[in-house]
Amino acid sequence: MSQREILTPFHLANESGYGQILQNTLAVIYVRDRQGRFIFANQRFLEAFDIPLKELLGKTCADLFPADIARQYEKNDRRVLDLREVMEFEETAPVQGQERTYISIKFPLFDSSGDVFALCGISTDITERKKKENLLYDVAVKLCSIPDESLFDDVVQYLSERLGVDFAMVGRVRPDSPWVQTVAACERGQRLESFDYPLDGTPCAEVIGREFYCVPCDLLQRYPGDNMLSHGGYESYAGYPLYDSQGAPLGLLAVTHRTPLRDISFIESILKIFSLRVAVALERQQVEAEKKAAEAERKQLARQLQQAQKMEAIGQLTGGIAHDFNNLLTGVMGYISLAQEQPACQHDPKLQRYLERAQAAGRKAGELIQQMLTFSRGEHGEPRAVQVSQLLPEFVTLMEASLPSSIEVQLHNDPGLPAVMVDPLHLEQVLMNLCINARDAMDGSGRLILRSRRLQCRHGVCESCQQSVHGDFIAISVGDSGSGIAPNVMERMFEPFYSTKDTGKGSGMGLAMVHGIVHEYGGHVLVESQAGKGSVFTVLLPVCAQAAAQLSAPTSTATPTRVLRGKVLVVDDQPVVSEFMQDLLQDWGLEVVVFNQPQPALAFAVAQGDTLLAAIVDYTMPRLTGLEWAQQVAQQQAGLPVLLYSGYREEIDSAAAARAGVRDILRKPIDEKQLFQWLRNLAETKSQR
DSSP states (O other): OOHHHHHHHHHHHHHSHHHHHHHHSSSEEEEEETTSOEEEEOHHHHHHTTOOHHHHTTOOHHHHSOHHHHHHHHHHHHHHHHHTSOEEEEEEEEETTEEEEEEEEEEEEEOTTSOEEEEEEEEEEOHHHHHHHHHHHHHHHHHHHSOGGGHHHHHHHHHHHHHTOSEEEEEEEOTTSSEEEEEEEEETTEEEOOOEEEOTTSGGGGTTTTOOEEEOSOHHHHOTTOHHHHHHTOOEEEEEEEEOTTSOEEEEEEEEESSOOOOHHHHHHHHHHHHHHHHHHHHHHHHHHHHHHHHHHHHHHHHHHHHHHHHHHHHHHHHHHHHHHHHHHHHHHHHHHHHHHSHHHHTOHHHHHHHHHHHHHHHHHHHHHHHHHHHHTSSOOOOEEEOHHHHHHHHHHHHHTTSOTTEEEEEEEOTTOOOEEEOHHHHHHHHHHHHHHHHHHTTTOEEEEEEEEEEEEEEEEOTTTOOEEEEEEEEEEEEEOSOOOOHHHHHHTTSTTOOOSOTTSOOSOHHHHHHHHHHHTTOEEEEEEETTTEEEEEEEEEOOSSOOOOOOOOOOOOOOOSOOOSEEEEEOSOHHHHHHHHHHHHHTTOEEEEESSHHHHHHHHHHHGGGOSEEEEESOOSSSOHHHHHHHHHHHOTTOOEEEEESOGGGSOHHHHHHTTEEEEEESSOOHHHHHHHHHHHHHHHHTO
16 A cells, blocks of 8 residues: 555545544544554644644654653554554653653554554543542542541641642531631641631531532632631632531531632542541540540549548548547536535535536537537538628637737628528638638738638539539638648548647647538538648538528526426436436436336336336437337327437437427437426426326
8 A cells, every 4th residue: 555545545534524523622643654654643733742744744753752752652552553452551742841641542543455554543631630640649648647646737737738728727616606616727838726716607607517618719708707718818718528427517627728729629529538537537536535524524423422432431430439429528527517516526626626627628528529520410500591791700800819910811702692501600610710720821920811702613623522513602712821732631631630730739620520511501612722822712602592580589598496306217328328317317306217228218118107207318229219219108108208318419300209209309418407497397397287
């Protein structure tokens, strides 16, 4: 076949409609003969390689391209011609000084006799696609190589660099709030501190919980109220939503730029690739935060339980010790009183002085027992509506008298505070203990500050019971300018008998009593302390919604002549108490029958109840309590008046005691005047029948 015969078909094709298709397609089309010489090229080829058709025809690839590229073309051409089939190759070519990448489809051309006379190639420029593929591959590799601990920071830095944008961020939705909090952000290559970003009126509101959103230009005109965009002068925006494994919105990936964005589909692809791992990491971070919060709460609850169990155990032990002390003190104080009434004492001033000192020591022991009972909640006050703003000035006046002049006392008292339900004597005890501790912490010189205010507490923790504190309180603070409290002391300072003072200078019951009183009225204690800067103890008492004045009727304490008649039954398992009661009642002229076991006393009361003026029964006895004893007596001897006495007065159910025929309840140590008056009234009532 001659050269003219070869060219004629392509010349005719050029003139036909098929030729127009070949000339106007974007693909590069060419034909080379078996010797590799060009015998046809379309207009796209001629423009790409800037060569006229006349100069191209008859030349080979070696004449037009670098040697390595030409050899690759020739190798690919030879495979097609030898195998006589269509094949596809990825080839490169220098175009206007730049290397371009093409997908080339090459196939053999056959003459009428079936012989291959030439090769046709159709090459499509895939340079941009190839760049994107390479970049996406690079993104995938980069995404796999980023460590979890720096994921968010590395992602925004990488996005900023690869997409060539001014700003990139990972944002997390704040729960129950129309705000986004940045987990990581980068502006012009510089990482930024975390900040909150409002959603209302911003492009991010179009992304979260929705889908990819892009504003390629005129961003400020569309969102004029977005201060961050205005401040940065941003012109374009793209954002991709983040979801957790359950499909709930987590946040977003977003980029902004000061000029219009190009190739939006590519940006979307990149953001989508990163969104998967970022969302997983965000969800994991959220789960870990929730687990940490749950673990912290569990530990806090465990500390609360441990503290409550410890304080309860110590309280029970303290209450038991106080009860035993009360029994002993009843005998000691009673016999001192009996000794003081003996004629020998009246004529012996030295003996009288000794007994008075012993009685004073006994009263101090009684005060310590009351503190122990207050801590263990075995003793309750008589709460009434108290105006703290009225009580504090009087208390400060009293307190200043017991402080050295080297301590300055300041009172910041908010007027018009709501009332609290508390026994005012108990409240003064609490404040007195705190002020004494503050005085000792300042070593006799410094500034003591008392303050009252209303406080809405949300996230406090009570220092003594370790429970969370929230609610509406009246807060009374006692602050000092001392040296502060050591952490190891803070852990134990509310325990009974724990003291950092020198031996003999403190009983260790002060803060234990504060704990008992404050919690009795539903309150808590907050403590702030800094080394070298002092401490502040804040007592929180619940606000009383309806304060009402409470009146108490005066009671007479006068004791008539101590002469009584009648038989009295005394039942107490402690011989030291029962013996004292026998001596005391006999001195008043009464006949006394004593039992140290409740069961024999029960049989005696049922049999001889009609002959008895009254029965005085200890509440806490083994196998049968005083209340149970009274109930059984009432079933068989209903007319016998029963008086219960105990170191735990408030533990007795008054209503149940009344139903059992109990006439009254007294507290140990016995108030002799009160007991005498009760028996005298009973004797007078019986004589009038």
